[in-house]
Amino acid sequence: MIKVLIKKLSHKAQIPIYKTEGSSGMDLMALTEDKIVIKPNKSVLVPTGLSVAIPNDTEIQIRPRSGLAAKSSISVLNTPGTIDSDYRGELKVILFNHGDKEFIINNGDRIAQMVLVPILKVQFEEVQDLPETIRGSGGFGSTGK
Numbered sequence: 001m002i003k004v005l006i007k008k009l010s011h012k013a014q015i016p017i018y019k020t021e022g023s024s025g026m027d028l029m030a031l032t033e034d035k036i037v038i039k040p041n042k043s044v045l046v047p048t049g050l051s052v053a054i055p056n057d058t059e060i061q062i063r064p065r066s067g068l069a070a071k072s073s074i075s076v077l078n079t080p081g082t083i084d085s086d087y088r089g090e091l092k093v094i095l096f097n098h099g100d101k102e103f104i105i106n107n108g109d110r111i112a113q114m115v116l117v118p119i120l121k122v123q124f125e126e127v128q129d130l131p132e133t134i135r136g137s138g139g140f141g142s143t144g145k
Contacts, residue, residue: 002116005053009090012107013049016114025063025113028093036105038097043077046111048091054116056085061115062093068111073099076112083114 006015016026030036031049038044054060062081068074077096093112097103105111135142 002055002058004055004116007051008049009051010049014108015050025115027065027110028062028091028112028114030105030107030109030111032105032107038074038095038103038105040097040100040102043094043096044105046093046095046105048093048111050091051088052083052091053088054083054085057119057121058085058116059083059119060091061117062091063113063115065110065113072103073097074103080115081112085119 008015010031013031014029016028018026028048028050030046032047036044036046052060060083062076062079062083064075064079075096075098077094081094083091091114095105095111
């Protein structure tokens with residue numbers, strides 16, 4: 001298990017935990033004094049009251065919660081959202097309402113999940129030709145249904 005430093009920016013902030021042994025993500029909870037309303041086809045930036053320091057060559061991915069998506073059409077707008085290893089500001093989540101009804105977020109509501117993942121850094125080497133493959137330059141739908 002990797003240790004990650006986390007700071008509460010408010011005593012009301014809730015530190016994420018894994019809900020089960022097999023969970024890959026931890027739920028992020030909203031930190032808000034007043035309810036937040038997401039109107040249909042609109043987005044809002046939801047604060048969590050947390051900041052983190054994660055290891056270099058990792059990122060936190062902010063992903064939608066499947067229950068919010070399936071039951072209320074709520075998703076993370078820039079999914080997956082990225083928290084870089086050198087960011088020390090408050091974790092905030094851009095939620096989007098794909099539904100046709102207003103959605104209310106209250107303090108402490110689980111709004112998204114976060115997953116710590118490794119990042120591979122690349123160094124590009126410019127070449128004139130790339131190695132051939134069976135697929136070649138075949139794109140969208142080129143491998144069939």
